[in-house]
Amino acid sequence: MNLTCNQQIVSSKRDEDLCFALFVIGAFVGLYQFRFGPAGFSVGNEMVSIARNLVEHGSYANPNALLNTGPTAANPPLYPLYLALLMKIFRSPAWLYFAVALSNILANAFTASWLPRVSRVFFGNMMPGILGSVLWLASMQIIPSWDTSFTVAGLLVFCTFSSSSLGKGKSLVSAVVAGAMAGVLFLANPSTLLIVVPWAAYRVIDRKVTLRQTAILLATLFLIMSTWIVRNYLQFGVFVVRTNLGFTLYASNNDCAESSLIAEGLHHCYANYHPNASLSECQLLRSIGEIAYDRKRTADAMLWIKAHPAKFHLLTVERFRDFWFPPLNEAPFQAVVISATTALSIPGLLLMIKHRERVTLFVLSVLLIYPLMYYVVVSSTRYRYPVLWLSLLPAGYFLWQIYNRLSARRKLAISSTSPNHV
Numbered sequence: 001m002n003l004t005c006n007q008q009i010v011s012s013k014r015d016e017d018l019c020f021a022l023f024v025i026g027a028f029v030g031l032y033q034f035r036f037g038p039a040g041f042s043v044g045n046e047m048v049s050i051a052r053n054l055v056e057h058g059s060y061a062n063p064n065a066l067l068n069t070g071p072t073a074a075n076p077p078l079y080p081l082y083l084a085l086l087m088k089i090f091r092s093p094a095w096l097y098f099a100v101a102l103s104n105i106l107a108n109a110f111t112a113s114w115l116p117r118v119s120r121v122f123f124g125n126m127m128p129g130i131l132g133s134v135l136w137l138a139s140m141q142i143i144p145s146w147d148t149s150f151t152v153a154g155l156l157v158f159c160t161f162s163s164s165s166l167g168k169g170k171s172l173v174s175a176v177v178a179g180a181m182a183g184v185l186f187l188a189n190p191s192t193l194l195i196v197v198p199w200a201a202y203r204v205i206d207r208k209v210t211l212r213q214t215a216i217l218l219a220t221l222f223l224i225m226s227t228w229i230v231r232n233y234l235q236f237g238v239f240v241v242r243t244n245l246g247f248t249l250y251a252s253n254n255d256c257a258e259s260s261l262i263a264e265g266l267h268h269c270y271a272n273y274h275p276n277a278s279l280s281e282c283q284l285l286r287s288i289g290e291i292a293y294d295r296k297r298t299a300d301a302m303l304w305i306k307a308h309p310a311k312f313h314l315l316t317v318e319r320f321r322d323f324w325f326p327p328l329n330e331a332p333f334q335a336v337v338i339s340a341t342t343a344l345s346i347p348g349l350l351l352m353i354k355h356r357e358r359v360t361l362f363v364l365s366v367l368l369i370y371p372l373m374y375y376v377v378v379s380s381t382r383y384r385y386p387v388l389w390l391s392l393l394p395a396g397y398f399l400w401q402i403y404n405r406l407s408a409r410r411k412l413a414i415s416s417t418s419p420n421h422v
Helices: 002-036 046-057 078-089 093-123 127-139 148-165 172-188 190-205 209-234 245-252 261-266 267-275 279-288 292-306 309-324 330-356 359-374 380-386 389-417
Strands: none
Touching: 002 093, 002 127, 046 078, 078 093, 078 172, 093 148, 093 389, 127 190, 127 330, 148 172, 148 190, 148 261, 148 380, 148 389, 172 190, 172 245, 190 209, 209 309, 245 267, 245 292, 245 330, 261 267, 261 279, 261 292, 279 292, 292 309, 309 359, 330 359, 330 389, 359 380, 359 389, 380 389
């Protein structure tokens, strides 16, 4: 009994040491990226512009670089608030950039260390997560102008916390805490609902969480969501989560449109259609207001799509490809690793189905639903990251199964050549 307990303690200590080692490696990789390939961080980015306006004027407004266009709901509030806090603390642009980049580096390193823990939740074993973490270390990027790194890390924490703290006989307070985590993720990136809600549903279907706990989690999530939605109603007179769908559809589907943001940028197409770079679009937005502008550009984009079905279908196919196998013109090395991860995850998912891993239904549902919105707008590697971990773990699962089979064959070969073999 004591021997078993000691073995468990040693194993747990080894696992924690390994996770810490992955964190340290992730931090060093991030610092290397920062030193030799600084990422863009300027007031021209919408979230940075909003943060600057919060510091200077105390209002959540003016996301566009060319003109002040007033209050906005084009971007979720949490990351601009975080950037505004750092701007208050670090007055020097150089120190501000370093602080933002460093926090992103630490979030990426945290993800590297946390993937094995999520793997243990998914598969009861850390090895797929360790192998997936290696792929993450090669594919991660510093993206200081966006919430991406924090969103990924937050999703991993939410999944592990809700797994360990919710269940029959567990405190209902944990359901409130899990709901608050989900709410914070929503305020950082509303698209996380497409991951959080399927996860909650999966846990109920798998009978790991009670309906009462799930109801409390979702109620807490909705309560936090409502703070942002009510703010938008008071500001614009309509219930809305985000107002940038029309912006993006219009800039992504037009006569000069190409599949990726980088490709459109080379020909200034996106810049000619998006209010953050086009003076005429920005003036129109300011004159009619953000809600009316978004609705108008949504209608205009739909008219163009109906008038050009062949080109729209081609763009959609290309963007489908770009989401799973990113083009090399944005971040070549990371694009290759992400493409390899996608390729490895396919047999990994098939093996998960074959072995009846219960989490497979959740993974497949998210990978089916989440990317749909990104098939109809310009592609960017950044859009892949919030669900990249759901490809990293199946990829790691596949590599783990290969290792197990090779190890078994090796042991069999050694056993067959042993002098004691009969």
